[in-house]
Amino acid sequence: MHKPRAGYGPPQEDIYEFSLEGDEDPKIFLRSGAMGRASPLAEYIRTEHQQGGLYSLAPVGPREPPGGDAAGAAGAVAAAQKKKRKRCGVCTPCTRRENCGSCSNCMNRKVRHQICKLRKCDVLKKKSGKEGLGFLILSEACAGYQGSVYRAKGGLAVHGRLAVNYPVNHHSGAAQRRFGSESQ
DNA sequence: GCGAACGTTGCC
């Protein structure tokens, strides 16, 4: 494993070296220079975490790296952050078959443009905010780094590095055990 | 194109 390029990503003091055993998915890798369009990580996050993960990306702007493909990555991030989320498909409201027909959204569909209140996905009800700065900041920090990424509860953890300015319970169990007392 | 519905904004 090697160092991320300097100048962007989380501050060094927010990154801890660590390692995890267990549910590693060897198919997910960060590759040098691949952050631009469809790195496996970006694709993974796009499909598995939608905006929950994408909002976790470092803000586009000051920390933006100077490199060319990195600028492309910033653009991709900016675009991805604006993307619509999709219903989770598995929560109780999502599994409802038909509109109730009587809620305000059903009654005024033409002007409201909203799904039936009883069918509104529980995930989408939660505002997807920026309180996720963590695991994806990590991915920027690790551009140029190759390692494995873990599917963790609500987020990702990257083998070898963990930015802890993100609620630890969004990382894997091993990461929680390791850092739970330190961050917050 | 068109219907469905997410995100944003403004109002209360």
Added chain:
DNA sequence: GGCAACGTTCGC
């Protein structure tokens, strides 16, 4: 904080 309106995007 909830609701209404609307622009907009997404899948077809």
